[in-house]
Amino acid sequence: MTNDLPAAPAAPEVHLHSFAHALGDPVDIALLDDPGVSGRLDALTAEGLRHCRVSERSAPHLAAADGPVPGAVVLATESRTPSPTQILWDTLRSVPLPRTPGLIVSGNGCGNFAPALRAARGVLLTERVPGVLLTFADRLTTPSRYMPDGDTVMSDSAASCLVTAGPPGRPSFRVLAVATSVQADLVPEERVLKGARTIIKAVREALGRINSSIPEPERGFDWFITGNYSATTRRFLTTAAQMPEEKAYSPHHATHGHCYSADQLITLAALEADGRLTHGRRVLLLASSSRSWSLTALERVDPAPA
Structure with missing residues (x-):
């Protein structure tokens, strides 16, 4: 007789695919009637920012993703x-x-x-739905489009992808791991004094958890994606994540502005369309706010030849 219990079945792989996005109209930031932006215009331009996206619509309008009809929608x-x-x-x-x-x-x-990805993965695996439509939609609701955190200009946008269990039979990104560091008690006056050190510590704590939970962490990552912030902020975050600057991918910061939480998904879709990804390549995404820093590790998966 033994007390051993049978091993729990491994959770199905979770994959992201079928990307879509919708942006507001492009507007030169020099033409914005926005004192917050105009007061920083020279600095923002020097940091590589040129346009933001402005929409008059109050809600996102996305085409249905091409794939299985999702059994749930997660909106961020x-x-x-x-x-x-x-x-x-x-x-x-x-x-x-x-x-x-x-x-x-x-x-x-x-x-x-x-x-949001955590929520979509939870619904997918606990409710056994065929897929979850993961969506991000934001339209400016503050007086100014200038965002001091990240030194950037905010844009109106929406983006989506399908989250499914197991390879979908098309190119996709397998979710290897997600890790978040939070410091909710970081007050504004401390952020001025401790901001850089806090961010580096938080990002590297999350990176340590990522590397301890993925196979072959010594392989590292082929690409790094963060938000469409100023060039200085993006370089700092790349360093905090211990990634070489040449692996940081940000093709849209000048044309799109900062699309809230949609940045990572829009940039990931651009990387896929750019033809730089092949089977097995890995991408590290950093999504951050003033008090939270999350890393997501993804691996490109191409379908096996028929």
Whole structure:
């Protein structure tokens, strides 16, 4: 007789694919009627920022992702006009998935990518739905588009992907690990004094958890993606994540501005379309806010030849 219990079955692999996004109209930041931006215009231009995206629509309008009909929608938003509830209803109608249950993720500023992915993965694996539509949608609700954290200009945007269990039979990104560091008690006056040290410590703690949970961590990562911040901020975050600067990928910071939590998904889709990824290549995503820093490790998976 033994007390040994049978090993729990391994959780299915979780994959991201079928990317889509919608942006507001491009506007030269020099033409914005925005004192916050105009007061920093020379510095923002020197940091590589040229345009932001402005939309008059109150809700995102995304084409339905090409793939299995999702059994749930996870929406990440920080917008408050209209309410997150109304944004969810409008999203479900516009996709359209008007009879699909939805879940709202918020509270992490521009760092909602990893929490939303966690929520989508949880729904996918616990409810056994065929897929989850992961969406990010934000439209400016503050007086100024200038964001001091990241020294950047905010844009109106929406982005989505499908989250499915197991390889989808098309190119996809397998989720290897997600790790988040939070310091909710970091008050504004301390952020001035301790900001850089806090961020480096937080990012490297998350990186340590990533490397301890993925296979062959010594392989490292082939590409690094963060938000569309100023050039100085992006270099700093690249260093904090211990990534070489030449592996940082940011093709849209000048043309798109900072699209809240949609940045990472839009940039990942661009990297895929750029033709630089092959089977087995790894990508590290950093989604951050003023008090949270999340890393997501992904691996490119190409379908086996028929």
